[in-house]
Ligand code: IPD
C-alpha cells in the first residue's frame with residue numbers, strides 16, 4: 316500500500332541517489348563520446364547513459380515493481396503509464412554539459428497513474444536541490460518555496476528554443492518577439508527542469524517552450540504546483556506523460572499574462 320511514509324522514504328532515497336549521480340556529472344573527465352539523436356542539435360553522451368543506468372539500477376533494486384520512462388531509452392510511447400512509474404531525465408541540459416556551462420540538472424519523478432506525486436530536481440554543479448511531495452509543499456535547499464504575484468513586466472521570463480524541432484523555429488521566434496516587448500527581460504538557460512523550478516522559486520516570473528518531453532517537466536511540474544504556480548500546455552490543458560507538448564508556466568498572475576501573449 317502506497318502511503319505518505321512510503322513517499323517520504325522514496326523522496327529521501329531519490330535525493331541520496333541524485334546527489335551520488337551528480338558526482339558522475341561533475342567529475343566527468345574522460346573525453347565525451349557524443350552521439351546524435353533526432354538531429355545534430357539533439358545530443359547524448361556516455362554520461363547521460365551512465366547516470367540513467369545508475370539511477371535505474373539503484374531504483375529497481377529497491378522498487379522492482381515500478382516501471383520506468385527515461386529519456387535515453389526507447390520506451391517512449393510503449394510504456395504503460397498506469398500505476399507506479401519513475402520518469403527520469405539523467406542530464407537535463409546536455410548541451411550545457413557538453414559545453415561545460417555547469418548548468419544542468421538530474422530530474423527524477425515518481426508518478427502514480429499518470430500524476431507526479433514525488434519530484435526531485437538537482438543541479439550538481441551548484442548543489443541546488445528542489446523537491447516536492449504532492450500535498451506537502453515544495454522545498455528549495457530545505458526551505459519551503461511559495462510563488463509570489465509578480466507580473467512579467469517586473470520579472471524575467473525564461474524560455475526554451477525547442478531547437479530540436481525545425482518546424483517550431485518560426486513559432487519560437489514569433490513568441491520571443493511578443494514576450495520580449497512585454498516583460499522585464501528574457502533568459503534562455505538551457506535546462507527546462509531548472510527553468511520551471513526557477514519559476515517555483517521566483518527567480519523567473521514565468522517560463523515557456525513550444526515543445527518539451529515528459530522527462531523535462533515531470534518532476535518540476537509538481538515542484539511548481541506545490542509552490543502555488545500554474546503549468547499547462549499553451550491551450551491550458553494539464554500536462555500528461557504520453558506525448559511531447561508545449562509548456563507555459565507562471566505564478567497566479569504571470570501565467571495568465573504569458574498565456575495570453577502566446578494565444579494572440
Ligand atoms: C533539453 C533542455 C532544453 C530544452 C529542450 C530539452 P536535454 O533537454 O531542457 O532547455 O530547450 O527542449 O529537450 O535534451 O538537454 O535533456
Ligand code: CA
Pocket residue numbers: 404406407408507530531
Ligand atoms: Ca531534458
Ligand code: CA
Pocket residue numbers: 363386404405406407408409
Ligand atoms: Ca536529458
